[in-house]
Structure formats: C-alpha cells, structure tokens
Amino acid sequence: MEGEYRGGGGEIESIxxxxxxxxxxxxxxxxxxxxxxxxxTERGEKCLTVEKQVLGFSTEGSFIKIKAFLERxxxxxxxVGGAGIRxxxxxxxxxxxxxxxxxxxxxCQKLQECIDSYDRPKxxxxxxxxxxxxxxxxxxxxxxxxxxLEAADIQYTVQETQYRLHAKEVSHTLDLxxxxxxxxxxxxxxxxxxxxxxxxxxxxxxAIKMPLGIVSAGTGNGMVxxxxxxxxxxxxxxxxxxxxxxxxxxxxxxxxVLQGKTRFFSVLMLAWGLVADIDIESEKYRWMGSAxxxxxxxxxxxxxxxxxxxxxxxxxxxxxxxxxxSSFHSLHxxxxxxxxxxxxxxxxPEICMxxxxxxxxxGPFVSVWLHNVPWGSEDTCAAPSAKFSDGYLDLxxxxxxxxxxxxxxxxxxxxxxxxxxxxxxxxxVKAFVLEPGQRADDPSKGGIIDSDGEVxxxxxxxxxxxxxxxxxxxxxxxxxxxxxATLFSPRL
Numbered sequence: 001m002e003g004e005y006r007g008g009g010g011e012i013e014s015i016x017x018x019x020x021x022x023x024x025x026x027x028x029x030x031x032x033x034x035x036x037x038x039x040x041t042e043r044g045e046k047c048l049t050v051e052k053q054v055l056g057f058s059t060e061g062s063f064i065k066i067k068a069f070l071e072r073x074x075x076x077x078x079x080v081g082g083a084g085i086r087x088x089x090x091x092x093x094x095x096x097x098x099x100x101x102x103x104x105x106x107x108c109q110k111l112q113e114c115i116d117s118y119d120r121p122k123x124x125x126x127x128x129x130x131x132x133x134x135x136x137x138x139x140x141x142x143x144x145x146x147x148x149l150e151a152a153d154i155q156y157t158v159q160e161t162q163y164r165l166h167a168k169e170v171s172h173t174l175d176l177x178x179x180x181x182x183x184x185x186x187x188x189x190x191x192x193x194x195x196x197x198x199x200x201x202x203x204x205x206x207a208i209k210m211p212l213g214i215v216s217a218g219t220g221n222g223m224v225x226x227x228x229x230x231x232x233x234x235x236x237x238x239x240x241x242x243x244x245x246x247x248x249x250x251x252x253x254x255x256x257v258l259q260g261k262t263r264f265f266s267v268l269m270l271a272w273g274l275v276a277d278i279d280i281e282s283e284k285y286r287w288m289g290s291a292x293x294x295x296x297x298x299x300x301x302x303x304x305x306x307x308x309x310x311x312x313x314x315x316x317x318x319x320x321x322x323x324x325x326s327s328f329h330s331l332h333x334x335x336x337x338x339x340x341x342x343x344x345x346x347x348x349p350e351i352c353m354x355x356x357x358x359x360x361x362x363g364p365f366v367s368v369w370l371h372n373v374p375w376g377s378e379d380t381c382a383a384p385s386a387k388f389s390d391g392y393l394d395l396x397x398x399x400x401x402x403x404x405x406x407x408x409x410x411x412x413x414x415x416x417x418x419x420x421x422x423x424x425x426x427x428x429v430k431a432f433v434l435e436p437g438q439r440a441d442d443p444s445k446g447g448i449i450d451s452d453g454e455v456x457x458x459x460x461x462x463x464x465x466x467x468x469x470x471x472x473x474x475x476x477x478x479x480x481x482x483x484x485a486t487l488f489s490p491r492l
Contacts, residue, residue, distance in 0.1 A: 014033060014034040014035075015031050015032070015033055015034070016032045016033060016034055016110050016114070017031070017032050017106060017107060017110045018030070018031040018032075019098055019099075019103045019106065019107050020098070020099050020103070021040070021064075021096040021097055021098050021099065021103075021107075022096070022097040022098075022099070023040065023042050023095070023096060023097070024042075026042075027099070028040050028041045028042065029041070030096055030107070032050075032107075032110055032111065032114060036049060036050040036051050036114055036117075037049055037050070038050060038054070038066070040096070048066065048068055048094070050111075050114050050115060050118075051118055051246065052246070053068050053069060053070055054066060054067070054068055054069075054115070055067045055068065055069050055148065055151040055152040055245060056115065056151055056152045056153045057108070057111055057112075058153075059104065059108065060095075062097050062098070062104070063095050063096065063097050064095070064096045064097075064098065064104060064107060064108065064111075065093050065094070065095055066093065066094040066095075066096065066111075067091070067093055067151040067152075068091070068092050068093070068094060069089050069090075069091055069092075069148070069151075069238070069242060070089060070090060070092055071088065071089055072088045072089065072090050088234070088236075089238045089239070089242065091147070091148075091151065118246065118247060119247050120152070120154075120245060120246060120247040121154060121180035121181045121211070121244070121245070121247055121488075122153075122154060122155060122180055123154070123155045123156070123178060123179045123180050124149070124154055124155070124156045124157075124179060124180065124181050124182070124183050124213075124244075125156070125157050125159070125174060125178075125179045125181070125182045125183070126141070126145070126156050126157065126158045126159070126182075126183045126185060127159050127160075127161060127167050127170065127171075127182065127183070127184050127185065127186065127190055127194065128141050128158060128159070128160045128161070128185045128186065128217075129160075129161045129167070129184070129185070129186035129187070129189075129190045129217070129218070130160055130161070131161070132186050132187045132189065132190070132217060132218040132219065133187055133217055133218040133219045136217060137185050137186055137217035137218075138160065140185060140215065140217045140237055141158070141185050141217075144237045144238065144241070145185055145215060145237065145241055148238070148241045148242075148245065149241075149245075152245045154245065157178075157179075161186075161190065165193060166193075167184070167186075167190045167193035167194050167197065168193040168194070168196050168197040168200075169197065170194075170197065171193070171194040171195075171197030171198050172197035172198070172200055172201055176206075176207055176210055179210070180211070181210065181211040181212065181213055181244070181488060182194055182210055182211075182212050182213070183212075183213040183214070183215065183244055183488075184212070184213070184214045184215065185215045185217050186214070186215075186217050186218050187216075187217065187218015187219050187220055187221060187453070188214070188218060188220055188221065188222055188223050188268050188452060188453060189218065189452065189453045189454065190214075190218075191212060191214050191223060191267065192265075192266065192267055192268065192452040192453070192454065194212060195208070195212070195254065195265055195267055195485055196264065196265050198210065199254070199265050199345065199346040200345045200346070201345065202344040202345065204345055204346040205346075208254075208346070208484055208485055208486075209486055210486070211247075211249050211486045211487065211488050212485065212486065212487055212488065213240070213243070213244040213487070213488035214227075214240065214487075215237055215240045215241060215244075216235055216236070216237060216240055216378075217237075219286070219292070219293075219377070220293075220376060220377035220378065220380075220453070221235060221377060221378050222268055222269070222373065222375045222376045222377050222378070222380070222382075223267070223268060223373060223375075223487075224240050225375040225377070225378045226373035226374045226375040226386075226388075227240075227243065227250075227487065227489055227490060228240065228243070228490055229374065229375060230490070230491060231490050231491060233490060235378050239490070242490070243488055243489060243490035244488040246490075247488065248488065248489050248490065248491055249486050249487065249488060249489055250388055250389065250486070250487050250489035250491055251388065251389035251482075251483030251484075251485070251486060251487075252267060252372075252388050252389060252483065252484070252485040252486065252487050253267075253372055253388065253389055253390070253391060253392075253393075253480050253481065253482055253483060253484065253485075254266070254267055254480070254481050254484040254485050255267070255270070255370070255372060255393060255478050255479065255480050255481075256347075256348030256349065256478065256479050256480075256481065257270065257451055257456065257471075257476055257477075257478050258348060258476060258477050258478070258479070259457075259471045259472070259474070259475070259476040259477075262470060262471050263347070263348065264451055264454070264456060264470055264471070265346070266372065266451045266452050266478075267372055267373075267452065267485065268371070268372055268373060268376070268451075268452040268453075269369065269370060269371045269372065269376055269382065269451065269452060270369075270370040270434075270449070270450070270451040270452075270456075270478065271367070271368065271369045271370070271449075271450045271451075272307070272309075272365075272367075272368045272434060272436055272447055272448070272449050272450070273305070273306075273307050273365050273366055273367035273368050273369075273398075273447060274300060274301075274304075274305070274366050274367035274398070274406075275367050275369050275376075275450075276447065276448040276449060276450035277300055277305065277447065277448060277463070278293055278296050278297045278300055279293070279450050279453065280448050280450050280455055280463060281296060281300075281448075281463045282295070282296035282297075293377065293380075297410060301403055301406055301407055301410065302403070304366070304403055304406065305366075305439055305440075305441065305447075306363070306364040306365065306366055306400070306439070306440040306441070307363060307364060307365050307366075307436065307437055307438070307439055307440065307446075307447050308363045308364050308365075308437035308438055308439075308440055308443075309362075309363045309364075309365060309368075309434070309435050309436045309437035310360060310361070310362050310363065310435040310437075311360065311361050311365075311368055311395075311397065311432065311433065311434055311435070312326055312328070312358050312359070312360040312432070312433040312435075313358070313359055313360070313395060313427075313429040313431065313432045313433070314356040314357060314358055314359075314429055314430040314431040314432075315357075315359055315427055315428070315429055315430075316392045316427070316428035316429060316430060318428075319427035319428055319429075320357070320359070322359060322361075322425060322427050323359035323360050323361045324359060324360055324361070325358070325359060326358045326359060326360040327354075327358055328353045328354050328356065328358050328433070348479055348481065349479050349480065349481040351431060351479050353431060353477070353479075356430070356431060361397065361399070361425070363399065363437060363440075364399065364400060364440045365397065365398065365399055366398040366399065366400070366401050366406065367396070367397070367398045368395075368396075368397050368434065369382060369395070369396040369397070370393045370394070370395055370396075370429075370432060370478065371383035371386050371393065371394045371395075371396065372386065372388075372393055372394075373386050373388060374386045374416070379413075379414050380413045380414065381413065381414060381415055381416035382394075382396060382413065382416075383396060383416075383419075383426075384416030384419060385419075385426075385428070388487070389482060389483040390428075390482070391430065391480055391482030391483075392428040392429060392430055392480060393428070393429055393430075393432065393478070393480055394426070394427075394428055394429075395425070395426070395427050395428070395429050395432065396419065396424060396425070396426055397424070397425040397426075398423055398424055398425075399423075399425075401423040405421075405423050406423070408421070409421050409423060409424060430479075430480060431477070431478065431479050431480070432477065432478040432479075433475060433476070433477045433478075434449070434475065434476055434477075434478075435474075435475045436449060436457075436459065436473060436474070436475075438459065442461075444460065444461055445459065445460065445461030445462065446458065446459010446460050446461060446462050446473050447459050447462055447473075448462050448463060449471070449473065449476070454470070455467070455469050455470075456469060456470050456471045456476070457469050457470070457471040457472055457473040457474070457476075458473060459473040460473070
C-alpha cells in the first residue's frame with residue numbers, strides 16, 4: 001500500500017508500503033517511506049532510518065527480524081529520544097509479525113529494494129593481520145567484525161597474513177571481480193601493502209578503483225581515525241565497520257616515492273628525523289601498544305638528534321613564501337630510462353618536475369614530516385589541514401629547536417595546535433625532494449626514512465642498519481596523484 005504520512009515535524013512523507021503487523025501480540029501499522037524510514041507504534045512512535053541504522057533483516061517463521069545498529073541512548077531512534085553516548089553503538093533486533101504471508105512477502109521485498117538502493121557491498125575480501133598492534137586482530141574480527149557482516153548479509157572471504165608483505169602479494173594476484181571491496185583488519189601498514197599490490201598489477205588502472213576499508217586493529221590507526229574524525233565519531237571497530245557496510249566512498253590521494261627504478265606508494269605519511277626515529281626505533285617496545293610512541297618519544301627528546309640535509313618542495317598556492325627559491329635537479333642521470341621499466345604497472349603521476357616553481361630549506365632538522373591525512377595515530381593530529389583528496393601533501397618541519405620548546409610542541413600533537421608554534425613550518429606541497437644527511441652531532445651516523453611504518457632507508461649507524469631496505473639512504477622524490485585510490489568512508 002502506498003500513500004502519504006505527515007511526520008512529527010509536519011512534513012509530508014511519501015509512503016512506499018504500509019502493512020499491519022503484530023508486536024508482542026499488539027496490532028500496529030508498519031510503514032516504510034520513500035526516504036527510507038521505518039515507522040511503527042510501540043509505547044509511542046518509533047522510527048528507524050534504514051540507511052544509517054538498519055544492517056539487514058531476516059525471516060524467522062511468521063516473523064521479520066530487523067537487524068539494527070543504534071547509538072546507545074534512552075529513546076528510539078531517528079534522532080528521537082534522550083541523549084546518549086555519541087558514537088557508542090549497540091546491536092538491537094526488532095521482531096514484527098505481519099498478519100499474512102502476502103503481507104510479509106511485500107514488506108521483505110520493499111525492504112530489500114530500499115537496502116539495495118544504497119549500493120552497499122555484498123561481497124568483501126577481508127585481510128586480517130594477527131601480528132599487528134597488540135596482536136588482537138583475529139579476536140576483533142571474530143567478536144566484532146564477523147557478527148556485523150553476518151547481520152548485514154555480506155558474504156566474505158578471510159585471509160590472515162602470515163608474514164611481512166603478504167597482504168601486498170595477495171592484493172597483487174587477487175581476482176577482484178569476485179568482490180566489492182577489500183577490508184583490512186589491521187593497522188595502517190596492511191592498507192599500504194594492499195595499495196602497493198594493486199598499483200603493481202598490470203590492470204592497476206581498474207584495480208586501484210577497488211574500494212578499500214580499514215578496521216582499527218593496529219598500533220597507530222591513523223587512517224581510521226582520520227576518516228571517523230571527519231564526522232566527529234570515535235575511532236572504534238563498530239564505527240569503522242558501519243562505514244564499510246553503508247558503502248559510502250571517498251577518493252584518496254596516493255604519493256609516489258621514487259628513487260631510481262624503485263618506487264613505493266604511500267597513503268599516510270613519510271618521516272625523517274625525530275618522528276621516524278620514534279616510529280621505528282620504538283618497535284622494541286611494541287608490547288606496550290600505542291603507549292610505546294609516547295614513552296620512546298620522551299627518550300628521544302631527552303637525547304635529541306638533529307640531522308643535516310636539504311628539502312626542496314613545490315608549494316601549494318598561498319605557501320609560496322616558505323623557503324628559498326631554487327630549481328629542480330634530477331636525482332639520477334638515467335632517470336628518463338628508469339621510468340620506462342615495468343611499463344605495465346603504475347609509474348606515478350605524469351609531472352614535468354623541471355617546469356614547477358621550487359623552494360628549498362637547509363638543515364639541520366629536528367624532524368621532517370609529510371602527511372596525506374590529518375591523523376598519524378589515534379592521538380596524533382599531525383596535519384590538521386590535510387584533506388583526503390586535495391592533490392597536496394601537508395609538510396611539517398622542525399629545524400633548530402630547544403628540548404623544552406620541543407616538549408611543548410609535542411604536547412600539542414593531540415589536537416593539532418603544534419602547527420601554530422614558531423618552531424614549526426607547516427605548508428602544503430605538490431612535489432617534494434628529500435636529501436637526507438648525517439647527524440649533526442655525529443657525522444658517522446645517518447637517520448631513518450620511514451613511510452607509512454615501512455622503513456625505506458637507513459643511514460650508516462642507524463637502528464638496525466644491517467637490515468636490507470627498499471631504498472638507499474640518499475635523495476628521493478615524492479609526487480602526488482590526486483584521488484587515485486578509493487576508501488569506504490563514513491561521509492555521505
């Protein structure tokens with residue numbers, strides 16, 4: 001039955017279907033409106049918004065079970081009721097008994113049509129990293145992710161990673177036609193591996209369009225925090241999963257880090273100096289969880305290092321006064337030939353570096369930090385002005401800085417106000433060149449270049465210098481491809 005309904009605010013809603021149902025044996029009309037609202041009467045008017053609150057439904061004998069995911073609050077629903085704890089959600093089922101089999105069939109049909117209209121994923125490939133963070137990803141999947149997937153009637157395939165770069169190998173060979181998205185139950189590192197695997201495929205142009213989701217199960221969880229913070233939601237597994245289930249998407253910039261023939265594709269950050277040292281050297285304290293970063297950060301401030309070197313960048317409009325005017329110099333004599341290798345995979349954005357307006361800064365540096373999204377971890381708002389798809393990276397630089405001033409700056413990382421410090425350069429850049437040098441206090445030792453938690457290069461004498469890394473400790477360049485990748489997003 002179709003018709004109209006006048007809501008509590010006086011607005012008129014178009015009704016898709018209205019059927020009589022029993023709730024606890026009491027007869028009441030159940031309506032579904034064209035804007036996706038389910039309404040009924042049960043000790044007052046009740047309402048569920050299908051798009052935001054309904055995961056799915058099932059039939060059990062003569063009943064229809066609506067599987068909902070609601071913010072914890074004292075009333076029901078559609079924004080009606082007492083104040084709750086924002087972002088804290090609970091599963092709740094609602095049982096309706098239509099008065100006839102025909103009525104049940106009609107309701108199920110219209111409900112399914114309404115859910116299908118939101119373009120939600122129906123088949124997901126789930127990558128679980130059981131070794132990241134506090135090694136709780138498998139438990140998080142079993143206890144929190146799996147029940148929501150089943151409630152939403154989403155089919156899924158699970159792959160646990162067995163070793164470093166396993167997720168990259170999996171995404172490189174995965175039959176993407178079988179899935180509507182790839183979800184990483186992990187920290188940010190597995191997401192980065194997946195992006196690198198997709199971009200090294202021969203069909204990279206279509207592969208990178210695969211929507212990617214991430215559920216917080218690592219140490220930092222910067223990407224999930226950045227996504228959920230945009231709508232002022234807490235960084236939780238349930239909120240991350242709801243964003244994936246709802247199926248909304250946003251574009252994400254991808255940065256190409258290039259050194260000779262070697263490429264690495266970054267979606268979160270690149271660091272050299274203090275931040276990289278904290279991120280990588282604190283791995284010995286991984287058992288502490290995210291607290292390891294704060295603990296080791298204090299140690300590194302007490303024994304502060306400064307690095308000689310040079311950074312060059314192409315500033316975004318409005319940031320042209322930073323640094324000194326300079327020009328681009330190719331890092332490798334045969335770079336043009338290097339770019340011809342592996343032509344079947346993604347090579348990075350096509351940018352004529354020589355034609356850009358370059359600026360530069362010389363060290364010594366305490367820290368050089370590039371960010372693609374606002375949050376580096378759940379409690380570190382590294383780049384408060386960063387956008388997911390603006391075509392720029394946010395550059396945060398600290399040069400010469402006293403230990404007391406540095407401690408003050410670091411205490412402001414949780415809200416992003418550190419960028420207002422006179423000791424911090426904060427700007428947006430389109431392209432970037434890093435020429436890393438040695439420690440100012442000990443020229444025999446170099447630093448660490450870290451991108452998305454992956455060590456790209458270590459200078460002689462650096463932490464675990466004996467390890468074989470992707471690149472050498474020398475000049476590298478970074479360019480940005482606007483909106484290349486796609487994320488499941490909580491935003492409409």
